[in-house]
Amino acid sequence: MKAWEIGEQTGIDVLRQVERDDPIAGPGEIVVKVTAAGLNYRDLMMVRGLYGSDHPDNRIPLTDGVGVIETLGDGVEGLAIGDRVAAQNFLPWLDDGGFGFHVFGQDVGITADGWLAEKIKLPASAAIKLPDSISDETAATLAVVACTVWHAMVAFGGAAPGKLVLAQGTGGVSIFALQLAKAIGAEFAITSSSEEKLAKAREMGADYTINYRDTDDWAAALLEATGGRGADVVVDTIGFGEMAQTMAATAVEGRIGTVGALSGTPQDAATFSQGAMLGKNITLKGITSGHRGMFEAALKVVAEHDIEMLIDRSFAFDEAKAAYEHLESGAHMGKVMIRVS
Known part of the structure; x- marks a missing residue:
């Protein structure tokens, strides 16, 4: 072969x-x-x-x-x-x-x-x-995005109707998170440096879109757009290099499943203080993909909602x-x- x-x-x-x-x-x-x-x-x-x-x-x-x-x-x-x-x-x-x-x-x-x-x-x-x-x-x-997103967003994050999910960037993980969130009835926020990509994300159902190139403090922009609410669930693809902003964008009692390190490497030191995490009672979890059962659960939603x-x-x-x-x-x-x- x-x-x-x-x-x-x-x-x-x-x-x-x-x-x-x-x-x-x-x-x-x-x-x-x-x-x-x-x-x-x-x-x-x-x-x-x-x-x-x-x-x-x-x-x-x-x-x-x-x-x-x-x-x-x-x-x-x-x-x-x-x-x-x-x-x-x-x-x-x-x-x-x-x-x-x-x-x-x-x-x-x-x-x-x-x-x-x-x-x-x-x-x-x-x-x-x-x-x-x-x-x-x-x-x-x-496989990878389904296992990872289901683990971070649903199994750990508890995404459901009425919850706001945030994912950063427009790679495979973030786009599938958008598709899955809308399929289960959750709201969705996404960031990108491209207005063209943000426009496409809105076409796909994104409720809030933030251009982080135009807005350095993208967390503040999200809070303003949501009336100070912030995200209940974060599928974090950028990692500890930007964790201070991710924490700022997260709601009280929010959950952050960190899955990637696009802002640097997984060895980067965290940019947030413990106080930010304690003040909002935020839960942070490292997500290492997911198991067969998570993949099967995601596949069921994909099939039922005709997700491509x-x-x-x-x-x-x-x-x-x-x-x-x-x-x-x-x-x-x-x-x-x-x-x-």
């Missing part, structure tokens, strides 16, 4: 296309013929050598993908050849009680081979059969480097996808 490997992790240029032996399904495993795969920011960090360490240069990248089951290993039940499937990124994390450091040992595209290949081998326990109403484009770009992921651009398999470069440019809104077969 054809596949891409991460190479020496010094940048996009060292990504390489190779020929590999087809994977073989062992007991309890399946082999999936890949249809399409999606990129996340962590995939970009991975090829730069900034996401963990000691990854072999022949690791196949990409955490998100969709495909059709080609072979079944011994003992696999509940799945059939021809089923269209996706999977959560932490393969062993199946439910609320299953998280531990062990899940990082089977993280798709990071510590386990990912979807940027013509075929992928998965444990059958992680494979989720997809309803026909969910398109390949949505399924191929959904916003695909900024789709690339051919041979154009994988160009897809990474497009993500790196920051010009995208929503997701970047690669068609495999």
Whole structure:
């Protein structure tokens, strides 16, 4: 089969296309013929050598993908050849009680081979059969954002009708948070430096849009727009480098699920004082994606509300480097996808 490997992790240029032996399904495993795969920011960090360490240069990248089951290993039940499937990124994390450091040992595209290949081998326990109403484009770009957003916004944040959700930027996480929030009846606020992207967000249902390039104190702008209310739930994609403003934009008794570090790196020192957190009785939680059950819950809402992921651009398999470069440019809104077969 054809596949891409991460190479020496010094940048996009060292990504390489190779020929590999087809994977073989062992007991309890399946082999999936890949249809399409999606990129996340962590995939970009991975090829730069900034996401963990000691990854072999022949690791196949990409955490998100969709495909059709080609072979079944011994003992696999509940799945059939021809089923269209996706999977959560932490393969062993199946439910609320299953998280531990062990899940990082089977993280798709990071510590386990990912979807940027013509075929992928998965444990059958992680494979989720997809309803026909969910398109390949949505399924191929959904796993990481669905698990992450459901965990931060719903399971932890408690988003519901009458609650105001905030997400920063217009990447895949924030746009899916917008779509999911509106589907469950919550209000939504979003920030961006692009008026064009904010206009698109309003078309998609955003109730409050803030241009942080025009308004340095975007937290104050949100408070003014909401009559001093602030956000009940924050899906924080920018991290500790801007946490002071995020805290300021958060309502009393608000919840912040921090999922990314677009303002710097996850090692950045916090920019807020403990007093800001105590004064509003804010709860802050680190969110490391989510488990299979969270993915299934998100998929149910996606199917019931006919949600289609916003695909900024789709690339051919041979154009994988160009897809990474497009993500790196920051010009995208929503997701970047690669068609495999």
